[in-house]
Amino acid sequence: MKKGLLTKIISNQYTIFMDNAFYVASPRGKMRLQEKPCVGDVVEFEKFDDSYRIHSICERKNRLLRPAISNVDQALIVTSCKDPDFSVHLLNRLIILVSLAHVEPVICVTKSDIAPNIEEIEKTLDWYKKCGYTVVYTDPNRDTKELEDVLRNKISVLCGQSGAGKSSLLNRIEPSFTLQTQEISKALGRGKHTTRHCELHPICDGWVADTPGFSSLDFKRLDTTHLDEVIKDFQPYLNQCKFNDCIHINEPSCAIKEALEKGEINPYMYEDYKSIKEGLV
Numbered sequence: 001m002k003k004g005l006l007t008k009i010i011s012n013q014y015t016i017f018m019d020n021a022f023y024v025a026s027p028r029g030k031m032r033l034q035e036k037p038c039v040g041d042v043v044e045f046e047k048f049d050d051s052y053r054i055h056s057i058c059e060r061k062n063r064l065l066r067p068a069i070s071n072v073d074q075a076l077i078v079t080s081c082k083d084p085d086f087s088v089h090l091l092n093r094l095i096i097l098v099s100l101a102h103v104e105p106v107i108c109v110t111k112s113d114i115a116p117n118i119e120e121i122e123k124t125l126d127w128y129k130k131c132g133y134t135v136v137y138t139d140p141n142r143d144t145k146e147l148e149d150v151l152r153n154k155i156s157v158l159c160g161q162s163g164a165g166k167s168s169l170l171n172r173i174e175p176s177f178t179l180q181t182q183e184i185s186k187a188l189g190r191g192k193h194t195t196r197h198c199e200l201h202p203i204c205d206g207w208v209a210d211t212p213g214f215s216s217l218d219f220k221r222l223d224t225t226h227l228d229e230v231i232k233d234f235q236p237y238l239n240q241c242k243f244n245d246c247i248h249i250n251e252p253s254c255a256i257k258e259a260l261e262k263g264e265i266n267p268y269m270y271e272d273y274k275s276i277k278e279g280l281v
């Protein structure tokens with residue numbers, strides 16, 4: 001039995017990478033009854049007549065639902081300074097979403113070349129650096145070295161709003177990708193969401209998935225019981241509240257609210273934590 005990484009799924013054709021070669025396989029009949037493989041899965045497969053068949057999916061380290069991808073080391077949250085406008089709330093919600101899936105978020109800021117208020121955005125993002133999130137700035141006038149270092153040897157997924165510049169930045173690092181970007185799709189008269197399917201591309205000795213952007217995020221169906229544990233800002237203050245089951249909203253002697261009042265916690269992140277906990281988003 002061979003073992004490889006599933007890099008692309010197009011209808012019933014599964015592309016698997018193993019030992020520097022790609023194989024196209026289909027799932028074994030019996031497997032269709034079980035969970036469907038997704039991009040990022042390590043699968044066991046073997047040759048069957050003239051084709052390859054997938055037998056099983058190896059245990060997953062994690063799994064994101066949108067985009068559907070597993071075993072991700074980090075999610076680059078691509079956030080543009082302009083077109084679409086910078087939104088700290090969207091950024092927080094994406095950080096929270098990937099953190100709840102146990103994927104490390106990395107903030108990747110695009111279009112700093114056309115931002116009228118870059119100092120203000122940098123000031124906001126200093127909060128994120130301060131509590132341990134990696135923040136990388138990219139635009140067509142900068143080299144991509146810092147970003148390449150972030151991507152090296154890892155499986156990364158790009159997420160963020162449609163038009164934030166996800167495909168563009170991958171094309172800058174690796175011009176051979178020729179991923180379609182919005183200028184081209186506008187010329188072809190296609191609507192929003194230039195990138196359609198999820199695929200892992202080899203990059204910097206690792207893999208990266210470009211994904212389609214989205215327009216809304218919904219937390220109502222997610223289990224947010226342990227939300228406080230995945231927010232880096234909160235981590236130094238956990239288990240110091242008066243009540244063991246403190247949710248850090250209305251309780252007295254709450255270490256997190258005290259830290260917030262002292263200006264030690266990013267107020268924007270707290271605000272979004274609160275709205276999610278209160279079921280508002």
Ligand SMILES: Nc1nc2c(ncn2[C@@H]2O[C@H](COP(=O)(O)OP(=O)(O)OP(=O)(O)O)[C@@H](O)[C@H]2O)c(=O)[nH]1
Binds near residue numbers: 111139160163195
């Ligand atoms: N000035 C400037 N323009 C950028 C930058 N990055 C992307 N753009 C432009 O922004 C537009 C959208 O870029 P895309 O790369 O297609 O965005 P995307 O995030 O892949 O969008 P979807 O695939 O729809 O989710 C294109 O017209 C790009 O040329 C940047 O850093 N600076």
Ligand SMILES: [Mg+2]
Binds near residue numbers: 211
């Ligand atoms: Mg795209």
Ligand SMILES: [Zn+2]
Binds near residue numbers: 247254
């Ligand atoms: Zn508390």
